Amino acid sequence: MITDACVYANDSSNTTLRRFALTAASCGFSCIIACDSAEDIPEYAGVSILKGKLIGRVTGKAFLDAVRKTPAGTVVFVQAGENSFNRTVITTKGVHLLTGIADLPKGGFDHITAKMAAQQNTGVVLDLSRIIDPKTRRTALSRYAEILAFHRKFRFPLVLASGASDCLGQRNITEIAALAALFGMTKGEADAALCAVEGILSPKKTVEIVEEES
Amino acid sequence: MSVLPPTLRENRRYVLFRIITLVNPTQKEVYRSMADSVSALFGDAGAAEIHPAVVWSEGEYAIARCTRGYEQSLIAALAVVTKVCGEPAAFRSLATSGTILSLKKKVIPESIDDTTYPGYLCAGKKVNNLSKENGHRYLTRDDIIKE
Numbered sequence: 001m002i003t004d005a006c007v008y009a010n011d012s013s014n015t016t017l018r019r020f021a022l023t024a025a026s027c028g029f030s031c032i033i034a035c036d037s038a039e040d041i042p043e044y045a046g047v048s049i050l051k052g053k054l055i056g057r058v059t060g061k062a063f064l065d066a067v068r069k070t071p072a073g074t075v076v077f078v079q080a081g082e083n084s085f086n087r088t089v090i091t092t093k094g095v096h097l098l099t100g101i102a103d104l105p106k107g108g109f110d111h112i113t114a115k116m117a118a119q120q121n122t123g124v125v126l127d128l129s130r131i132i133d134p135k136t137r138r139t140a141l142s143r144y145a146e147i148l149a150f151h152r153k154f155r156f157p158l159v160l161a162s163g164a165s166d167c168l169g170q171r172n173i174t175e176i177a178a179l180a181a182l183f184g185m186t187k188g189e190a191d192a193a194l195c196a197v198e199g200i201l202s203p204k205k206t207v208e209i210v211e212e213e214s
Numbered sequence: 215m216s217v218l219p220p221t222l223r224e225n226r227r228y229v230l231f232r233i234i235t236l237v238n239p240t241q242k243e244v245y246r247s248m249a250d251s252v253s254a255l256f257g258d259a260g261a262a263e264i265h266p267a268v269v270w271s272e273g274e275y276a277i278a279r280c281t282r283g284y285e286q287s288l289i290a291a292l293a294v295v296t297k298v299c300g301e302p303a304a305f306r307s308l309a310t311s312g313t314i315l316s317l318k319k320k321v322i323p324e325s326i327d328d329t330t331y332p333g334y335l336c337a338g339k340k341v342n343n344l345s346k347e348n349g350h351r352y353l354t355r356d357d358i359i360k361e
Contacts, residue, residue, distance in 0.1 A: 014351050014352060015352040016351070016352065016353050016354065016357045018353070018354040018357050019352045019353055019354050022354050132293070132296060133296075134254060166302075167352045168234060168296070168302050168303065168304040169304075170304075171304075171306075174289060174307055175289055175290070175292070175293035175306070175307055177286075178286050178287075178289040178290035179293055181286055181290065182255070182290055
């Protein structure tokens with residue numbers, strides 16, 4: 001399932017959720033995750049829409065409460081912070097994705113955090129809107145190259161997202177692969193990153209019941 | 215400078231893309247936006263290697279040219295374009311080919327559902343298009359029926 005891991009279809013956006021889905025369908029996606037969306041539409045134009053919740057950099061009890069209060073079936077994103085906070089986030093049950101990597105200081109995501117992300121099957125979101133924006137482009141490209149090096153070593157799930165706040169910010173699969181190539185990601189890795197959400201939401205079990213005897 | 219024989223000419227590739235914006239930009243304005251983003255991403259040396267140009271533009275479709283082997287770079291440069299003539303825009307790459315003719319065949323005639331229309335949000339009050347509160351909204355037909 002090719003997924004655009006994050007679009008911001010909130011009230012401040014000038015694009016409706018249906019329009020996001022329609023554009024995603026024309027861009028070749030089969031699923032989108034709508035962060036903090038007011039509307040609740042499960043599917044439109046053949047694109048399934050998952051609800052997402054973005055939790056900011058809140059520490060301690062407030063963070064745990066925010067994760068606990070999230071309704072079932074919602075994809076939980078957490079804004080990355082300093083290294084110790086990121087480790088707490090990754091090990092917390094119910095957190096699916098770590099986002100905002102481009103804003104981190106150098107060394108904000110180290111090899112230990114990467115190893116923990118691989119063990120806990122927590123994904124790291126590479127927001128392509130940071131590459132599109134010329135102000136954040138240089139930082140984003142260098143951070144994403146670092147994250148990619150960690151991903152190649154520790155094999156934690158890497159997820160590509162358009163991070164669009166309107167339909168003009170959405171990009172098609174070819175463009176996403178071309179943008180990902182800017183920081184050294186191969187076509188195969190980009191394809192795997194576009195399909196990685198499915199593996200995070202429903203991870204493969206060690207033992208799986210294929211058929212039950214009646 | 216005399217024209218080079220075909221065997222000595224550089225090989226080129228062409229990229230068809232769709233211009234999504236509310237204004238109707240000219241070919242020159244499309245080229246300026248593309249050239250700016252190529253220079254911003256790859257620098258002047260990279261731009262000289264890519265050799266970008268807009269060779270055809272009609273309505274919301276345009277064809278860009280680049281040196282063979284740099285198609286991926288050109289697509290990335292097109293993807294980072296966010297403005298044309300000062301208006302928000304997106305250049306959506308559709309196909310790559312070795313000839314302009316084959317790309318022109320891929321241009322899809324407009325259908326009503328594909329076209330973007332400007333819409334305005336108003337809460338049952340008198341509509342004033344000059345007011346800043348009435349910003350652009352991107353909707354679908356179903357949204358209009360629902361509202």
